[in-house]
Amino acid sequence: MRAQLAVIGRDVSLAFRSGGGALHSVIFFALAALVFALAIGPDLALLSGLAAPILWAIALLSALVSLDRLFQADFEDGSLDTIVETADFLELSVLAKSVAHWLSAGLPVVLAAPAVALLLNLPAEGYAPLLLSLLVGTPALSFLGAIGAAVALGLRRASILVAILSGPLFAPALIFGVGAARAGAVDSPQFLPAILLLGAITLFGALLGPIAGAAAIRLNMTA
Amino acid sequence: MSVFDFANPERFERLARPIAVPTGALAAVLIGAGLYYGLFNSPPDYKQGETVRIMYVHVPAAWMALACYTALAAASAVGFIWKHPLADVAARATAPIGAVFTAVAIVTGSLWGRPMWGTWWAWDARLTSVLILFFLYLGYMAVWAAIEDKARAARLAAIVAIAGFINVPIIKFSVDWWNSLHQPASVFRADGPTIDGSMLAPLLLMALGYTVLFIALLLASMRNEIAARRLMRLEGAPGRPVSTVRKE
Numbered sequence: 394m395r396a397q398l399a400v401i402g403r404d405v406s407l408a409f410r411s412g413g414g415a416l417h418s419v420i421f422f423a424l425a426a427l428v429f430a431l432a433i434g435p436d437l438a439l440l441s442g443l444a445a446p447i448l449w450a451i452a453l454l455s456a457l458v459s460l461d462r463l464f465q466a467d468f469e470d471g472s473l474d475t476i477v478e479t480a481d482f483l484e485l486s487v488l489a490k491s492v493a494h495w496l497s498a499g500l501p502v503v504l505a506a507p508a509v510a511l512l513l514n515l516p517a518e519g520y521a522p523l524l525l526s527l528l529v530g531t532p533a534l535s536f537l538g539a540i541g542a543a544v545a546l547g548l549r550r551a552s553i554l555v556a557i558l559s560g561p562l563f564a565p566a567l568i569f570g571v572g573a574a575r576a577g578a579v580d581s582p583q584f585l586p587a588i589l590l591l592g593a594i595t596l597f598g599a600l601l602g603p604i605a606g607a608a609a610i611r612l613n614m615t616a
Numbered sequence: 617m618s619v620f621d622f623a624n625p626e627r628f629e630r631l632a633r634p635i636a637v638p639t640g641a642l643a644a645v646l647i648g649a650g651l652y653y654g655l656f657n658s659p660p661d662y663k664q665g666e667t668v669r670i671m672y673v674h675v676p677a678a679w680m681a682l683a684c685y686t687a688l689a690a691a692s693a694v695g696f697i698w699k700h701p702l703a704d705v706a707a708r709a710t711a712p713i714g715a716v717f718t719a720v721a722i723v724t725g726s727l728w729g730r731p732m733w734g735t736w737w738a739w740d741a742r743l744t745s746v747l748i749l750f751f752l753y754l755g756y757m758a759v760w761a762a763i764e765d766k767a768r769a770a771r772l773a774a775i776v777a778i779a780g781f782i783n784v785p786i787i788k789f790s791v792d793w794w795n796s797l798h799q800p801a802s803v804f805r806a807d808g809p810t811i812d813g814s815m816l817a818p819l820l821l822m823a824l825g826y827t828v829l830f831i832a833l834l835l836a837s838m839r840n841e842i843a844a845r846r847l848m849r850l851e852g853a854p855g856r857p858v859s860t861v862r863k864e
Contacts (some may be wrong), residue, residue: 396823427805429651443734513821538718540775540776540779541776543771544759544775544776545762548762548763550762554759554762556756557751557754557758558755558758558759558776560751560755560757561748561751561752561780561783562779562780562783562788564748564787564791565783565787565789565790568791568793568794569790569793572793572794588791590790594786594790597786599781601779602782605775605778608775609772609775612768612775613768613771613772
């Protein structure tokens with residue numbers, strides 16, 4: 394457990410120091426919102442209806458673009474070797490790496506979401522359900538994304554392969570995330586089941602991602 | 617006699633060679649008969665008219681799309697757990713065949729949707745989940761394409777296939793939920809009557825034909841792969857150029 398906490402602490406502090414890239418996710422997130430707004434047009438009424446889906450879609454995209462680095466830096470400088478050699482359960486280390494990825498790439502995006510939502514004219518009653526759905530759902534992206542990141546470890550076109558592999562797996566989180574955000578904004582009874590299902594997907598991801606990711610890392614490190 | 621006896625490529629080749637041509641011929645006969653009965657010798661639907669004939673190509677393809685992904689995941693699991701080399705070859709060979717069946721299901725579904733629904737594409741729950749399945753196939757094949765070392769590619773691709781397979785029911789469930797939330801399902805629920813015997817016969821013929829076709833293609837593809845690997849090994853031996861065929 395202490396080893397896992399150390400991994401999380403190290404990754405998060407590396408990400409937030411200069412050149413670490415935690416801010417890059419937020420910048421990408423805001424930029425993607427700008428892209429959507431430019432593509433859709435300045436119609437505030439239209440944007441307000443689309444704000445929650447757009448915010449979820451761009452949160453997913455910003456997870457995708459940062460996932461290929463999940464194990465890459467540790468792979469390049471050799472610390473992944475140490476982790477593989479010393480971990481009692483590599484699965485737990487992968488879980489720790491995923492948690493660190495969410496803390497340094499997912500959580501900043503969630504925190505930036507209200508400001509970006511303002512630009513997209515999200516209705517006032519939509520903020521709380523959107524934030525809650527992002528908080529509950531975006532960790533699933535980091536967990537499930539670990540599978541693709543581990544498989545593509547060390548490949549030249551890793552980032553595009555990670556995106557291709559992770560995209561279909563992200564569909565349920567996206568569906569229930571947007572569903573919860575929308576249902577909550579209109580006080581629909583669908584809100585609670587959607588949030589609970591989203592939480593179930595995150596928990597499921599926390600199980601499947603580390604197991605599959607650890608298996609792929611073991612293969613990539615021994616071969 | 618266990619499944620491991622087939623791990624010997626020699627033995628596999630001895631078994632596969634004599635049945636390769638007959639399975640191909642049988643597939644041609646079955647699909648030919650199914651198409652004849654489906655396209656010419658079955659009644660038009662009272663609601664869908666002649667367009668119902670697309671069903672004979674479409675529905676079995678959709679069945680095969682799911683069956684092939686199941687086979688892919690099963691072969692991957694066998695290859696991953698027991699390091700069965702032929703299972704890896706089978707899994708790799710299954711993917712493109714399944715992807716083509718999935719593409720056939722999507723394209724014929726779209727052709728059917730144009731006259732029946734008035735649109736080439738509807739974000740119907742089934743269409744959407746089949747589209748996601750198609751992307752799962754493409755992702756699996758992308759892993760094989762991206763990794764040069766065959767043994768490593770096989771095991772990493774197996775992880776991707778198994779993880780994808782575990783996710784399929786969750787994706788299906790979420791897409792159903794998404795669809796029922798976003799649009800009324802009543803429009804696209806014109807299922808028509810319970811299927812009549814005159815339609816069921818060609819449908820089952822086609823399904824059987826597709827299955828035999830799958831087996832024939834799988835055997836051909838696996839024999840190709842084994843031959844290619846043997847060639848590569850032989851060419852790898854020093855001072856013995858065997859052929860000028862491009863190395864894979």
